[in-house]
Amino acid sequence: MAKCLTVLGIESSCDETAAAVVRLSADGTPKTLSNIVLSQTADHAIFGGVVPELAARAHITHMDALIKQAMQDAGLTFDQLDGVAATAGPGLVGGLLVGMMTAKSIAMAHDLSFLGINHLEGHALTPGLTEGLAPPYLLLLVSGGHTQIVSVEAVGEYIRYGTTIDDALGEAFDKTAKLLNLGYPGGPAVERAAQSGDATRFKFPKPLKGKPNCNFSFSGLKTAVRQKAQGLEKVNDKDVADICAGFQAAVVGSVTDRLNNAMIQFSQQHSNLSEPVLVVAGGVAANQHLRAGLQDICQQHRFRLIVPPVNLCTDNAAMIAYVGALRLQRGDVDELDMSVRARWPLDPQGTPVPFAGVKA
Numbered sequence: 001m002a003k004c005l006t007v008l009g010i011e012s013s014c015d016e017t018a019a020a021v022v023r024l025s026a027d028g029t030p031k032t033l034s035n036i037v038l039s040q041t042a043d044h045a046i047f048g049g050v051v052p053e054l055a056a057r058a059h060i061t062h063m064d065a066l067i068k069q070a071m072q073d074a075g076l077t078f079d080q081l082d083g084v085a086a087t088a089g090p091g092l093v094g095g096l097l098v099g100m101m102t103a104k105s106i107a108m109a110h111d112l113s114f115l116g117i118n119h120l121e122g123h124a125l126t127p128g129l130t131e132g133l134a135p136p137y138l139l140l141l142v143s144g145g146h147t148q149i150v151s152v153e154a155v156g157e158y159i160r161y162g163t164t165i166d167d168a169l170g171e172a173f174d175k176t177a178k179l180l181n182l183g184y185p186g187g188p189a190v191e192r193a194a195q196s197g198d199a200t201r202f203k204f205p206k207p208l209k210g211k212p213n214c215n216f217s218f219s220g221l222k223t224a225v226r227q228k229a230q231g232l233e234k235v236n237d238k239d240v241a242d243i244c245a246g247f248q249a250a251v252v253g254s255v256t257d258r259l260n261n262a263m264i265q266f267s268q269q270h271s272n273l274s275e276p277v278l279v280v281a282g283g284v285a286a287n288q289h290l291r292a293g294l295q296d297i298c299q300q301h302r303f304r305l306i307v308p309p310v311n312l313c314t315d316n317a318a319m320i321a322y323v324g325a326l327r328l329q330r331g332d333v334d335e336l337d338m339s340v341r342a343r344w345p346l347d348p349q350g351t352p353v354p355f356a357g358v359k360a
């Protein structure tokens with residue numbers, strides 16, 4: 001008989017320092033008791049992207065206070081926990097080490113189970129925390145570091161349908177914004193600028209559209225943006241708006257085309273499902289234009305679209321605590337000599353993709 005488990009989660013794989021406490025009841029119903037995220041975006045903005053060394057130092061500065069606050073918000077002491085879970089990868093090694101060493105220390109001092117969690121698994125299983133959704137379902141993960149389509153078959157069982165062969169989608173938004181002097185992070189800035197733009201003025205390629213498989217590519221699109229901007233004598237606000245609108249339309253065209261292939265594949269492999277589900281996670285899921293495109297493609301293939309709340313779509317520790325609790329409930333724990341992993345594919349069987357690196 002499963003028992004009720006309470007787990008502290010710690011996330012520090014990129015530029016968010018986060019701590020949360022999640023309780024999983026014996027019947028598997030999760031409850032988030034606290035959830036705190038401290039974004040370092042402002043620290044990195046002047047550099048136009050995340051600086052790994054700065055990120056690691058900021059995690060060290062803020063981690064202890066954040067954990068204390070998460071425990072206070074949950075109204076618990078460490079001895080009332082069953083386990084401590086920290087993101088062990090994939091991500092920036094310096095930051096991962098900060099979170100994982102902190103988790104191991106707490107686990108050791110209070111004789112608790114320790115769990116090193118795959119960050120991607122956190123994103124993949126979030127709909128269980130937010131909507132009580134059980135696998136199987138299709139997941140589109142679009143963040144600053146990852147762009148993947150994954151079939152979530154069961155807890156711990158993932159099939160990667162596709163990944164980016166170069167830039168992540170959020171990275172493409174950020175680079176486009178940088179080219180157009182829109183600041184960092186670029187996604188929200190590009191979306192804002194695109195609102196008043198004419199998407200038909202500049203023609204951008206929809207990367208890999210019509211190609212088989214479910215992979216992504218965004219570096220050519222970024223180059224096309226640079227070429228269009230350089231081809232103009234002087235780039236005014238109208239030009240920026242039109243380029244952003246064109247870029248966004250190309251992105252949506254490409255993503256929905258890749259999803260078209262993924263949905264056909266998923267439906268064939270899960271023909272027993274009456275209403276298959278597509279879940280979107282990652283910071284780019286906040287983009288309204290993309291959401292509209294996803295609604296359309298879901299309608300065409302009769303999928304239900306689930307977009308978890310933005311604070312749980314982006315990096316957070318509640319998803320880490322939740323995966324920790326799920327694994328602990330199955331009697332699964334990690335040793336205290338576990339190492340962090342810069343690269344940690346969700347689907348180790350997935351076909352290797354050249355140049356994908358940590359994004360695979």
Ligand code: KG4
Nearest residue numbers: 143144145170186187188282283284287314
């Ligand atoms: O998941 P996330 O918060 O952090 C990680 O990458 O781990 O995603 C951040 C990314 C950034 O690249 C940011 O530019 C992008 O998500 N983003 C957006 C929007 N809001 C955030 N991209 C497009 N449209 C948005 N509204």
Ligand code: ZN
Nearest residue numbers: 123143314315
């Ligand atoms: Zn993430």
